[in-house]
Amino acid sequence: MILAIKALAIWFMILVLAVANGMLREALLVPGLSRTPGLVLSGLLLSVLILLVTLLAVPWLQITRWPQAVGVGLGWLALTLTFEFAFGRLQGKSWSALLEAYTFKDGNIWPVVLLITAAAPYLAARFRGLLP
Template structure:
């Protein structure tokens, strides 16, 4: 059963990844030209956090989990996958470690650490919103 949950959680994370890429495209093509870099990063980070929690809310019935330990495991799994993807993709693009770590400093309105916290907490928050916890 845990293998099925893990596979479903991986599929859901793939959907979150697609939303994150679309969110980045929206930020760069619409938000940055319209409201500038710092505000665009804040709006984009809040929007992505809300989208991740929304995906978790919609996917919980399919995941069929409600025990806190499972909710935390899925959230932390999504966080790990996100970090692995983020660092692997950045390194593949030739970015240095200091460049990659700059996203974690809140510099220029970048609230990426908030998005990561939202990612880890999303299944638990979604379960609370559903009244399951």
């Protein structure tokens, strides 16, 4: 239970970074670089931020077994997808508009960000020597 609460706290931190990244993308990256390079750079930046936060936080999570790392990553993925679809629907976006983010259209690498989100706890724990 403690692991789940800690993982949720870290996910909220990642969520704040993702929102800030989205604001940066819309305010500077896309207007300054155009749509495709702005989306790619934003996705890469968010992926790096997720990995850095996870790398710093994984000792606090006290992950000692790979199933824990995989469980945290899958939990973060589920939370992210739930938030993304719920927030999009609350904004009045259609399902087709929401699903367009998963097509790599115009340089959108959101599926890569999701893969990084799911894999980050395992990768960070391995990198920090917490897992064999």
